[in-house]
Amino acid sequence: MTVPMIRLNSGHDIPQLGFGVFRVPADEAERAVSDALEVGYRHIDTAAIYGNEEGVGAAIAKSGIAREELFITTKLWNDRQVGEEPHDAIRESLARLGLDYVDLYLTHWPAPKQGAYSNAWAKLIEIRDAGLARSIGVSNHLPEHLDRIVKDTGVVPAIDQIELHPAYQQRDVLGWAEENGMRIESWGPLGQGKYPLFENPAVVEAAEAHEVTPAQAVIRWHLQKGVIVFPKSTRKERMAENFDVFGFELTDDEVARIDGIDPLDGSGRVGTHPLEFD
Numbered sequence: 505m506t507v508p509m510i511r512l513n514s515g516h517d518i519p520q521l522g523f524g525v526f527r528v529p530a531d532e533a534e535r536a537v538s539d540a541l542e543v544g545y546r547h548i549d550t551a552a553i554y555g556n557e558e559g560v561g562a563a564i565a566k567s568g569i570a571r572e573e574l575f576i577t578t579k580l581w582n583d584r585q586v587g588e589e590p591h592d593a594i595r596e597s598l599a600r601l602g603l604d605y606v607d608l609y610l611t612h613w614p615a616p617k618q619g620a621y622s623n624a625w626a627k628l629i630e631i632r633d634a635g636l637a638r639s640i641g642v643s644n645h646l647p648e649h650l651d652r653i654v655k656d657t658g659v660v661p662a663i664d665q666i667e668l669h670p671a672y673q674q675r676d677v678l679g680w681a682e683e684n685g686m687r688i689e690s691w692g693p694l695g696q697g698k699y700p701l702f703e704n705p706a707v708v709e710a711a712e713a714h715e716v717t718p719a720q721a722v723i724r725w726h727l728q729k730g731v732i733v734f735p736k737s738t739r740k741e742r743m744a745e746n747f748d749v750f751g752f753e754l755t756d757d758e759v760a761r762i763d764g765i766d767p768l769d770g771s772g773r774v775g776t777h778p779l780e781f782d
């Protein structure tokens with residue numbers, strides 16, 4: 505199975521489908537990532553705050569897979585945005601991961617009440633220039649935050665990683681990305697199991713038509729939207745199921761019906777709103 509690659513504004517390529525490790529406990533991370541690598545995933549999404557970078561690093565080291573075949577993302581936590589802190593934070597993350605560089609480093613949240621996200625972004629640019637991250641980006645940034653960091657630095661993030669699934673599509677952020685040559689990553693792509701996506705008739709009927717599971721239909725929807733996606737599961741059979749999404753294609757009509765799931769009033773959101781997170 506070949507996972508499509510997407511070219512970022514940094515000139516580097518990212519596998520469009522990856523594996524996320526949010527809420528994978530530290531003592532399970534090595535096993536889960538080893539399973540994911542065996543299934544075929546080459547793109548792993550972690551974060552300092554997940555507390556499992558060591559487990560991710562141990563699985564990478566054990567795998568014997570060449571570093572250049574892997575795409576590893578980690579994120580700067582909110583309490584490290586000020587002053588020169590991001591420089592310390594990336595070095596600590598790299599030490600835990602056992603790596604010389606990450607493929608992608610993201611500012612985890614704008615945390616606007618702290619007023620430090622633009623400083624964090626300026627430091628990420630220095631981190632990229634120092635060779636510690638091949639590409640840099642942000643997460644949970646709304647157009648107002650993106651406008652601000654680009655105005656302050658002139659540098660457009662390669663990626664904004666946002667909550668995105670059929671019930672919460674954030675079309676304003678996608679519009680900003682399209683206009684500015686930034687790519688979008690979907691977090692909570694399956695609604696984190698909190699939104700009843702798998703019972704929605706648009707999803708169920710698309711899945712039945714292609715003899716796949718509702719989760720596979722939703723992952724396929726993300727891929728056909730052109731966003732980057734990394735569903736999480738600690739169960740190997742589900743990792744394999746979520747990776748097995750290249751043998752069918754949703755029709756335009758099926759995509760349009762799934763698009764219609766978003767109530768467009770923000771009620772489909774399952775995570776915290778970026779303006780409220782500190």
Ligand code: NAD
Binds near residue numbers: 695742746
């Ligand atoms: P997700 O939408 O991937 O949902 C994961 C849950 O869906 C699992 O715990 C499981 O219960 C269920 N699931 C997975 N595969 C399934 C299948 N085939 N059939 C049925 N149920 C299935 O949610 P997520 O883990 O929050 O998001 C994916 C990744 O996004 C995370 O692991 C993390 O890397 C990233 N993330 C980033 C942020 C951020 O603020 N940047 C926030 C949350 C998550």
